[in-house]
Amino acid sequence: MFPFCFEWVWDAGHLLFFGGMWYTIIILGLGMTYCIFKSITQLW
Amino acid sequence: MDSALIPKEAKRCSFPVFAVGIAVAGVIVLWGVYAMGLCWLKGLNQTNMNDYYGFALWIWADLAVIAIGGGAFFTGLLKYVFGIDELKNIINLAVVIGFVCYSSALLILAIDIGQPLRGWFIFWHANVHSMLTEVAFCLSLYFSVLIIEFIPLILENRKLDKIPFFHHLSHNMHGVMAVFAATGAFLSCFHQGSLGGVAGVLYGRPFAFREGLLVWPWTFFLFTWSAAAYGPCFTLTVLKIVEKITKKKLVKDNVVYTLAKISGWMITTYLIAKIIDTVYWALVTAPSLGFNFMSFYSNNKFYGLWILFAEIVLGGIIPAAILIKKDWRENSKLLILAIVLGTLGVCINRWVMVLQVMAPPVMTFDTWALYYPSWQEVATTVLPVAYGVILISLAYRYLPVFPQEKELNAE
Numbered sequence: 301m302f303p304f305c306f307e308w309v310w311d312a313g314h315l316l317f318f319g320g321m322w323y324t325i326i327i328l329g330l331g332m333t334y335c336i337f338k339s340i341t342q343l344w
Numbered sequence: 345m346d347s348a349l350i351p352k353e354a355k356r357c358s359f360p361v362f363a364v365g366i367a368v369a370g371v372i373v374l375w376g377v378y379a380m381g382l383c384w385l386k387g388l389n390q391t392n393m394n395d396y397y398g399f400a401l402w403i404w405a406d407l408a409v410i411a412i413g414g415g416a417f418f419t420g421l422l423k424y425v426f427g428i429d430e431l432k433n434i435i436n437l438a439v440v441i442g443f444v445c446y447s448s449a450l451l452i453l454a455i456d457i458g459q460p461l462r463g464w465f466i467f468w469h470a471n472v473h474s475m476l477t478e479v480a481f482c483l484s485l486y487f488s489v490l491i492i493e494f495i496p497l498i499l500e501n502r503k504l505d506k507i508p509f510f511h512h513l514s515h516n517m518h519g520v521m522a523v524f525a526a527t528g529a530f531l532s533c534f535h536q537g538s539l540g541g542v543a544g545v546l547y548g549r550p551f552a553f554r555e556g557l558l559v560w561p562w563t564f565f566l567f568t569w570s571a572a573a574y575g576p577c578f579t580l581t582v583l584k585i586v587e588k589i590t591k592k593k594l595v596k597d598n599v600v601y602t603l604a605k606i607s608g609w610m611i612t613t614y615l616i617a618k619i620i621d622t623v624y625w626a627l628v629t630a631p632s633l634g635f636n637f638m639s640f641y642s643n644n645k646f647y648g649l650w651i652l653f654a655e656i657v658l659g660g661i662i663p664a665a666i667l668i669k670k671d672w673r674e675n676s677k678l679l680i681l682a683i684v685l686g687t688l689g690v691c692i693n694r695w696v697m698v699l700q701v702m703a704p705p706v707m708t709f710d711t712w713a714l715y716y717p718s719w720q721e722v723a724t725t726v727l728p729v730a731y732g733v734i735l736i737s738l739a740y741r742y743l744p745v746f747p748q749e750k751e752l753n754a755e
Contacts, residue, residue: 301468313472317481321467324485327527328492331520339512 376727414575416442448728482535540567577686608667659689
């Protein structure tokens with residue numbers, strides 16, 4: 301769920317749950333992106 | 345036939361023998377898939393779940409595989425965050441087992457929710473006051489972490505490693521694995537804990553209800569601690585089974601002893617907390633809710649004090665004592681006894697916290713409600729075991745799961 305969805309409420313529950321979820325997804329996404337880009341640059 | 349895919353200088357059985365083994369496990373998988381299809385097509389009336397048992401065999405299996413799969417996050421934490429480097433020789437196996445366990449847990453949940461096509465609702469219409477939402481979030485994200493941890497091992501396959509991009513990617517992922525491992529440990533702490541929290545907040549079920557800290561009942565912390573403590577026991581049990589089947593030594597003793605010792609001390613500390621929790625619940629919590637201790641262990645055909653004894657003594661004190669005493673854990677037979685008892689102990693704990701919770705009468709007009717699973721529930725619970733056998737077999741055959749195998753089996 302995103303903050304622009306109609307069910308979103310700016311309360312501690314939503315901030316903690318979805319903040320934690322998106323924070324983790326960003327860490328995993330950035331980590332994998334770094335590995336993939338570094339691997340591509342190492343090919344040349 | 346498939347020798348080009350097998351790790352260099354590693355000896356494996358012939359392909360026909362391997363194929364027969366996979367086929368046998370495959371038959372069991374097909375049986376489970378058939379039962380799963382029945383549950384999806386005809387509905388949850390295929391199970392013996394009822395108004396008493398909204399949680400049944402599947403949820404026990406779910407909690408059990410998640411607990412014994414805890415070896416993945418805990419070994420990763422020890423290796424990448426606490427820097428116990430010798431565990432690099434067993435971390436691949438821990439990751440494969442973790443992958444099997446968590447994918448099995450998600451599969452079981454996909455059957456249990458009845459309509460898997462609506463599985464994404466929990467992310468979009470999340471109830472942010474529910475322990476189960478926390479479980480769903482952390483479980484899904486941790487499975488993503490396990491996939492990321494599994495990828496480098498797959499890319500190290502002899503054929504794939506010859507592709508330059510995959511070779512670099514595998515190497516680079518190893519370089520940042522500490523970040524993924526730390527994220528995985530964080531996620532694991534919360535979903536293991538929340539699974540315990542689900543039982544602990546059931547104030548209508550005095551067998552499970554516990555006081556706690558802020559919003560977390562004590563079972564939250566006990567579940568996390570027990571998964572970290574007993575998970576390595578299952579990792580070592582699988583290692584011993586693979587060594588027995590392949591008739592090879594795959595990991596050096598010092599690595600096994602290190603993990604066994606850590607597991608032993610973790611079980612010991614967990615048991616101290618668990619016994620205090622049980623005594624406080626028996627003497628204070630349950631009486632305050634109008635129940636006495638023995639009312640949960642008498643007047644029925646199945647649940648007696650034996651199950652408490654099996655969980656705490658057989659599956660706790662005995663393995664802990666063996667694993668923390670150097671002479672005993674270095675005796676191969678006692679070590680195997682300890683890790684098998686440890687694995688059974690945590691599975692009994694999860695059974696107690698899922699199924700025994702539902703059984704005792706809580707109203708004056710109630711009687712004990714015992715539950716027997718239908719064959720469809722049994723088949724879908726056996727399914728992950730057969731799937732695990734297949735995946736671990738494939739991983740062992742085609743991937744360099746054990747870095748010390750070559751050295752330990754040099755002719």
